Amino acid sequence: MSALIVKQAYIPSMLEDLINKQYKMIDLAEAQGITDNEEILNNTEIMITNGEAKVGKDLIDKYNNLKLIADFGVGYDGIDVNYAVKKGIKVTHTPGVLTDDVADLGVGLLIALSREIPKADKFVKYGKWQELGMGSFSWTHKVSGSRVGIVGMGRIGSAIAKRLSAFDVTIGYCNQSKVDNENYLYFSSLVDLASFSDFLVVCVPGIKENCHLINKNVLKALGASGALINISRGSVVDEEYLTGALINKEIRGAALDVFEHEPYVSDKLRNLDNVILTPHMASATWETRKAMAQLVFDNVTAFIQGKELITPVPECFKVK
Ligand SMILES: NC(=O)c1ccc[n+]([C@@H]2O[C@H](COP(=O)([O-])OP(=O)(O)OC[C@H]3O[C@@H](n4cnc5c(N)ncnc54)[C@H](O)[C@@H]3O)[C@@H](O)[C@H]2O)c1
Numbered sequence: 001m002s003a004l005i006v007k008q009a010y011i012p013s014m015l016e017d018l019i020n021k022q023y024k025m026i027d028l029a030e031a032q033g034i035t036d037n038e039e040i041l042n043n044t045e046i047m048i049t050n051g052e053a054k055v056g057k058d059l060i061d062k063y064n065n066l067k068l069i070a071d072f073g074v075g076y077d078g079i080d081v082n083y084a085v086k087k088g089i090k091v092t093h094t095p096g097v098l099t100d101d102v103a104d105l106g107v108g109l110l111i112a113l114s115r116e117i118p119k120a121d122k123f124v125k126y127g128k129w130q131e132l133g134m135g136s137f138s139w140t141h142k143v144s145g146s147r148v149g150i151v152g153m154g155r156i157g158s159a160i161a162k163r164l165s166a167f168d169v170t171i172g173y174c175n176q177s178k179v180d181n182e183n184y185l186y187f188s189s190l191v192d193l194a195s196f197s198d199f200l201v202v203c204v205p206g207i208k209e210n211c212h213l214i215n216k217n218v219l220k221a222l223g224a225s226g227a228l229i230n231i232s233r234g235s236v237v238d239e240e241y242l243t244g245a246l247i248n249k250e251i252r253g254a255a256l257d258v259f260e261h262e263p264y265v266s267d268k269l270r271n272l273d274n275v276i277l278t279p280h281m282a283s284a285t286w287e288t289r290k291a292m293a294q295l296v297f298d299n300v301t302a303f304i305q306g307k308e309l310i311t312p313v314p315e316c317f318k319v320k
Pocket residue numbers: 074075076095096098102151152153154155156157174175176177203204205206209210213231232233257258280281282283284
């Protein structure tokens with residue numbers, strides 16, 4: 001008999017279909033992933049979840065026979081990976097297959113923010129151009145040749161740097177280690193990187209250590225001509241301070257795909273016109289979601305067949 005699988009949190013139906021075709025999966029997502037059913041708690045070997053869903057010690061301890069937690073997503077900040085690994089439970093995620101999409105959106109947001117594309121679109125659609133005439137839309141800011149600071153030069157950060165290099169920008173970055181590219185300027189201080197940057201693009205994981213990494217000091221250093229782009233995790237940015245900084249024009253603007261209390265976004269932030277807000281959709285294309293679903297399925301299958309896992313969460317860098 002195949003291993004018992006629980007669906008702990010939201011995953012797309014294409015992944016459910018893949019799993020259900022071959023295995024038996026119990027849907028606990030609607031009950032917020034919690035059950036008291038002894039049979040499920042004693043027999044579940046595989047949990048499928050997403051990286052933001054809370055899979056902490058208490059939940060892990062409820063399962064007596066859990067062997068694999070398969071995360072639909074590259075980020076695994078919701079999962080207590082250290083505790084799972086201590087208990088001999090393996091964790092997999094979906095790195096790589098979503099890198100292009102997240103980088104594409106990051107670059108798209110940067111350009112849309114700087115050239116004020118959403119505002120310009122509304123200006124034409126709502127008849128303002130016809131009403132006010134030629135030259136009535138205010139000038140925007142240039143992207144080509146600017147200075148871009150990447151916070152976290154991993155898979156996604158590097159893909160953003162590569163794309164932006166075609167715009168002749170100067171790339172600076174902070175990372176846990178220097179990368180092998182002499183064209184990129186390494187900064188050991190995030191405040192110095194922010195001072196250097198016209199655009200600061202956040203690409204680090206939402207681990208505890210990175211909570212409010214982008215804080216008052218960093219935003220002050222970014223300054224009135226600087227803009228923030230965040231496509232990583234909402235927890236990395238002090239959203240309350242950022243909102244004030246945007247209101248007071250301490251920074252020029254922000255483009256955010258992720259928020260501290262998703263899906264809640266404060267009225268203050270939503271009402272600003274120097275922000276672009278998207279609903280955590282950086283990896284949400286049909287093509288990428290299909291590849292992510294397949295990778296979760298392949299990891300589950302490798303586990304069931306006793307083969308090496310395809311994309312285990314790296315042992316060297318765990319959420320504490
Ligand atoms: N918006 C979305 O839908 C979406 C989609 C995919 C990924 N993400 C987020 O993007 C994150 C990055 O993904 P990735 O595949 O590039 O991961 P990655 O592990 O390849 O890269 C992360 C990089 O951040 C660096 N880093 C970590 N903490 C740092 C710090 N304090 N200062 C400087 N550098 C630091 C690491 O050295 C690493 O190079 C994920 O963890 C996830 O949270 C968001």
